[in-house]
Amino acid sequence: xxxxxxxxxxxxxxxxxxxxxxxxxxxxxxxxxxxxxxxxxxxxxxxxxxxxxxxxxxxxxxxxxxxxxxxxxxxxxxxxxxxxxxxxxxxxxxxxxxxxxxxxxxxxxxxxxxxxxxxxxxxxxxxxxxxxxxxxxxxxxxxxxxxxxxxxxxxxxxxxxxxxxxxxxxxxxxxxxxxxxxxxxxxxxxxxxxxxxxxxxxxxxxxxx
Amino acid sequence: xxxxxxxxxxxxxxxxxxxxxxxxxxxxxxxxxxxxxxxxxxxxxxxxxxxxxxxxxxxxxxxxxxxxxxxxxxxxxxxxxxxxxxxxxxxxxxxxxxxxxxxxxxxxxxxxxxxxxxxxxxxxxxxxxxxxxxxxxxxxxxxxxxxxxxxxxxxxxxxxxxxxxxxxxxxxxxxxxxxxxxxxxxxxxxxxxxxxxxxxxxxxxxxxx
Numbered sequence: 001x002x003x004x005x006x007x008x009x010x011x012x013x014x015x016x017x018x019x020x021x022x023x024x025x026x027x028x029x030x031x032x033x034x035x036x037x038x039x040x041x042x043x044x045x046x047x048x049x050x051x052x053x054x055x056x057x058x059x060x061x062x063x064x065x066x067x068x069x070x071x072x073x074x075x076x077x078x079x080x081x082x083x084x085x086x087x088x089x090x091x092x093x094x095x096x097x098x099x100x101x102x103x104x105x106x107x108x109x110x111x112x113x114x115x116x117x118x119x120x121x122x123x124x125x126x127x128x129x130x131x132x133x134x135x136x137x138x139x140x141x142x143x144x145x146x147x148x149x150x151x152x153x154x155x156x157x158x159x160x161x162x163x164x165x166x167x168x169x170x171x172x173x174x175x176x177x178x179x180x181x182x183x184x185x186x187x188x189x190x191x192x193x194x195x196x197x198x199x200x201x202x203x204x205x206x207x208x209x
Numbered sequence: 210x211x212x213x214x215x216x217x218x219x220x221x222x223x224x225x226x227x228x229x230x231x232x233x234x235x236x237x238x239x240x241x242x243x244x245x246x247x248x249x250x251x252x253x254x255x256x257x258x259x260x261x262x263x264x265x266x267x268x269x270x271x272x273x274x275x276x277x278x279x280x281x282x283x284x285x286x287x288x289x290x291x292x293x294x295x296x297x298x299x300x301x302x303x304x305x306x307x308x309x310x311x312x313x314x315x316x317x318x319x320x321x322x323x324x325x326x327x328x329x330x331x332x333x334x335x336x337x338x339x340x341x342x343x344x345x346x347x348x349x350x351x352x353x354x355x356x357x358x359x360x361x362x363x364x365x366x367x368x369x370x371x372x373x374x375x376x377x378x379x380x381x382x383x384x385x386x387x388x389x390x391x392x393x394x395x396x397x398x399x400x401x402x403x404x405x406x407x408x409x410x411x412x413x414x415x416x417x418x
Contacts, residue, residue: 085408154384155392162367167376175363183364183401185408191400192392199294199394 010047013037014057021058022105027112030054055112056119062109063123066091070130080138084185087134089178092163096176099169110166127164128153138189146194155192159184219256222246223266230267231314236321239263264321265328271318272332275300279339289347293394296343298387301372305385308378319375336373337362347398355403364401368393 001009016037020028030051034044048054073087099106113120135152138144144152162168163181210218225246229237239260243253257263282296308315322329344361347353353361371377372390 079407081407155389155396158371158381158384158389159368159393159396161371161377161381165377165380167380168370168374171374171376172367172370175367180364180367182406182408184368186405187364187368187400187402188396189400189407190402190405191396191398193396193399196395196399197391198288198398199290199391 006047009039009043010057013039013044013047014054014061017054017058018061021108021112022102025104025108027055027115052116052119055116059113059116059119059123065094066123067126069094070127074130074133080134080141080143081185081189083134083137084189085182087131088160088163088185089181092169092176092181093178095166095169096173099166099173103170106166107170110170113166128157131156143189144192147192152192156188159188215256218248218252219266222248222253222256223263223270226263226267227270230317230321231311234313234317236264236324261325261328264325268322268325268328268332274303275332276335278303279336283339283342289343289350289352290394290398292343292346293398294391296340297369297372297394298390301378301385301390302387304375304378305382308375308382312379315375316379319379322375337366340365352398353401356401361401365397368397 013033017028017033020032020036030044030048031041033039033054034041037044048057069090070087073083073090076083076086078086132149132153135144135149135156139147139149139152147155157164160181162172162176163184169176222242226237226242229241229245239253239257240250242248242263243250246253257266278299279296282292282299285292285295287295341358341362344353344358344365348356348358348361356364366373369390371381371385372393378385
């Protein structure tokens with residue numbers, strides 16, 4: 001098998017695995033995949049050395065659009081606020097469509113993702129990496145003043161979790177809208193600065209009287 | 210049975226029911242509660258006419274601290290930013306403690322809450338009601354300018370969902386901190402205004418080029 005053939009076979013098996021997950025409504029193993037694809041078990045195992053390698057390949061496929069979007073937006077020549085908007089909105093819109101097209105399958109992938117968090121973590125780290133780049137660009141223009149990048153990253157991730165977390169999407173999809181996402185991003189750009197600390201002046205909780 | 214006796218018996222049964230849920234790690238019925246409390250089934254049913262009434266009483270107990278906090282904060286004489294902080298932080302701190310004390314029990318209550326969403330919805334509506342009061346107070350001082358109250362409510366709920374949703378708490382508890390909550394509230398007060406709309410100038414997604 002040439003390297004090209006191996007790559008093509010791998011892509012074909014990942015597509016088939018995702019189709020099987022959709023049809024069965026459950027996770028599948030390399031054994032299931034070998035049977036369904038009429039490929040020898042040995043050949044499937046040559047491509048996916050461990051069960052986790054199969055799952056990792058599925059995760060990679062699941063997130064491939066998101067990675068493309070993030071790369072494109074980080075490199076794009078747009079006003080920084082607009083870059084933030086595109087960064088989150090495009091992925092949210094696509095994720096919402098996937099959820100609406102098949103809520104049960106979407107829930108199954110979320111569950112699989114939770115069970116195999118090790119394989120998903122790499123993707124989350126990558127999203128953080130790209131967002132860090134955008135934050136650096138924004139800070140170079142004077143936004144998010146006075147925050148360490150990691151701090152700004154954490155705050156922005158928390159403020160926008162409704163538009164990035166599939167679990168939250170499943171809970172409140174009917175309340176999410178692009179125009180609200182835009183308003184939250186505008187709020188961040190106008191207000192996220194270490195100069196603003198009216199509520200946090202007192203660090204410990206104290207009695208209201 | 211006098212009205213006082215009935216109220217006391219009801220409270221006693223709710224406490225026992227919650228203890229049983231904790232011990233068994235699962236939901237319980239009025240029948241289980243009658244057996245465990247050595248109370249006649251008829252008497253339990255006189256107090257909880259339907260199974261959902263028992264669950265509703267448990268939900269009420271689960272949220273009683275939150276309701277007390279919200280009432281107190283709305284009525285308190287504090288700077289408005291601080292009121293927002295107390296409104297969210299006190300409930301978050303208590304919830305985090307409940308989660309840390311017994312993650313499995315916390316997860317069970319979340320699951321029960323999802324299954325019995327009708328009974329939980331009343332509490333969510335009540336929290337929205339109190340937050341609406343706080344938003345009106347803030348708008349009277351010139352904050353959150355140009356937003357309908359319901360719009361501001363939705364945006365604020367979304368920006369702070371990490372600090373109010375038990376599901377999100379379970380996912381990212383290690384990333385949540387009072388100081389971050391304070392920074393998000395400060396960001397809202399400084400930046401949430403319909404004057405700020407740099408990212409939302411274009412309403413539809415467009416190609417990045």
